[in-house]
Amino acid sequence: MNRKKWLMILAILVVVIAFWSSGAHDYLTLESLKAHQQSLDAWIAGNVWLAVGGYMLVYILVTALSLPGATIMTLAGGAFFGNLYGLAAVSVASTIGASIAFLVARFLARDSLREKYAATVARMDRGIAKDGAFYLATLRLVPVFPFFLINIAMGLTGMKLRTYALVSWIAMLPGTFVYVNAGTQLAQIESTGDIVSADLLLSFALLGLFPLIAKFVVGFIRRRRVYAGWRKPESFDYNLLVIGGGSAGLVSAYIAAAVKAKVALIEKHKMGGDCLNTGCVPSKALIRSAKAADTLRHADRYGLEAVPVKGSFKTIMDRVQKVIAKVEPHDSPERYRKLGVECISGEASFVSPWELEVKHSDGRTERLTARSIVVATGGKPAMPPIPGLKEMEPLNSDNLWSLDTQPERLLVLGGGPIGSELAHAFARLGSQVVQVEMGDRLLAREDSDVSELVKNRFEQDGIDVRLGHAAREFVIEDGEKVVYCEHRGERVRIVFDQVLVAVGRAANTDGLHLDRIGVETLPNGTVPVDEDMSVRYPNVFACGDVAGPYQFTHAAAHQAWYAAVNGLFGQFKRFNVDYRVMPWVTFTSPEVARVGLSEAEAKDQGLAYEVTRYGLDDLDRAIAESDDHGFIKVLTPPGKDKILGAVVVGTHAGEILAEFTLAMKHGLGLNKILGTIHPYPTWNESAKFAAGEWKRAHAPQGVLKLLEKLHGWRRGKDTNVSRSAYAPD
Incomplete structure (x- = not known):
């Protein structure tokens, strides 16, 4: 300056x-x-x-x-x-x-x-x-x-x-x-x-x-x-048209059908979107198989004989596909047609703010109109522009599920939730995993103590975690795949068999022709939305990964309610999306679950706060299951029990977090959690014990000292007059 x-x-x-x-x-x-x-x-x-x-x-x-x-x-x-x-x-x-x-x-x-x-x-x-x-x-x-x-x-x-x-x-x-x-x-x-x-x-x-x-x-x-230059149709084919059959699109269509609106859902690939086909469902199925392998390998923790894990990776992946098939009817066209949704297999693009051109799977093309349109086309794995990466035929969270041979040496690019979950799963299944993260820690959105605990567990399970490593070039040397990384000014060579890229996601907007209606995507690829989830026009909405800022299935469903309701009833009353209480879980082992502010975020915002910690190594149920590791951390304003944020790191963290999420949503403080009966022995008792730690730290010491004196006086102790003075002659 x-x-x-x-x-x-x-x-x-x-x-x-x-x-x-x-x-x-x-x-x-x-x-x-x-x-x-x-x-x-x-x-x-x-x-x-x-x-x-x-x-x-x-x-x-x-x-x-x-x-x-x-x-x-x-x-x-x-x-x-x-x-x-x-x-x-x-x-x-x-x-x-x-x-x-x-x-x-x-x-x-x-x-x-x-x-x-x-x-x-x-x-x-x-x-x-x-x-x-x-x-x-x-x-x-x-x-x-x-x-x-x-x-x-x-x-x-x-x-x-x-x-x-x-x-x-x-x-x-x-x-x-x-x-x-x-x-x-x-x-x-x-x-x-x-x-x-x-x-x-x-x-x-x-x-x-x-x-x-x-x-x-x-x-x-x-x-x-905003509508200048557009001619609004005199009548409409539908009340609502939804583009995309993932979580956000399904919820939008379901809500419209529930209130008896005429709604059509257009999906060009598979109903269920990423969550069912390539995301939440298959990844959690794989993680469960990996956990079973870890349990067998370490059965001595439970007084049993540890056994070497044997199995076919193809069989594991077949199980993953069976899980997808079992969940698939929940998101199927047949179910949604019964609910009143017209399901169209095809690809949609904008003609005007009220009109879509739909190219059906059988090659037919038609134009459909609606009073409101919801864009819920989801996202896709981002591919960084690193020289030589494409030649490695990289895996990602989309194409991974067609794999039938387990990589012996797997390189994972990215230390975020997706990269960490899959790195841990493959390591537990027996792959030699090297995880490369250009930042200084894993799970960068979490606090440093959370990241450190996860990193230590990864290293105990055999993952070679390389922090501060930026992948610069991929090459083939002597018939082997090699990546060269930059670390503290030095060139580091890492050999691998296959690379899994998990460095973020980009929005799916290709083919929508948003430019025809004057909508430009943001630098991260997402569609700009207002607080009511509308996109430039009051009748065009976006929700889910294509809108951001959260890329979670439950966040997509949450946004979809606002998009559908505002799309159907926005002329009378509009609702602004509420992100105040947004939980999420990373399904590593230990799980990492958070809602509200982290310590780092509270500091960045200049908020005064206190931290209450409870170690899960003290929980009876955790001890009984030999899973006594991890902690709960709760942020509150100084001297108050209002919950600003909570993080749970440990087994069943996602389930434990639900109690803190409910409390935050409805304005309940730690005193209310402490006053709630929790069955023994359960994992959710940990929420009560965390509240107890806060109460112990804020106990009124002056009152307690007076009570101590009172009880002593009632026992005849701690008085200036001896008891014999009151004894009968």
């Missing part, structure tokens, strides 16, 4: 400190306004232009420095200058002040952002150039966000100053008038009778109704604007 920027920051700090230390903020209150009203009125009467000029200078200063008091000053403009002069003074001063704040933010931070996030800033600037003026106008019209934040945020974009000033001035006029008009009525309050005057009640009614009216008007204009 150059000298000029530092000087500007210093100057701003000096003015802000002077503002607070001098007590100037005390004058920018409603009480102060009323207290000095008569004296100020008298002075202004003889110095009108000087008063207006001074008022505007103060208003500009307050707005430019984002100081509190702009609302009171707007009311004061009406109280002292009336509607005409007050509106003129406030609108000009607020626009000048906002423009200065805009320029200051741009001068101080815009260049730094451009250097660090060049691609993001460029994309943001393109959006601002296209829709920035309208977006700014909606923010100014509907005062949801504080105006000073809008000034700063817009200064970081590429919006032109003249556009910003003009749009701000015009869009703020209606709101400014409402506040100035309210100020004129405040100036007229002389007695309690004035409070119920018609003019005053109308002014306050306008003050309260303005945001609602503005929101309605903005919504109407936005709908007209």
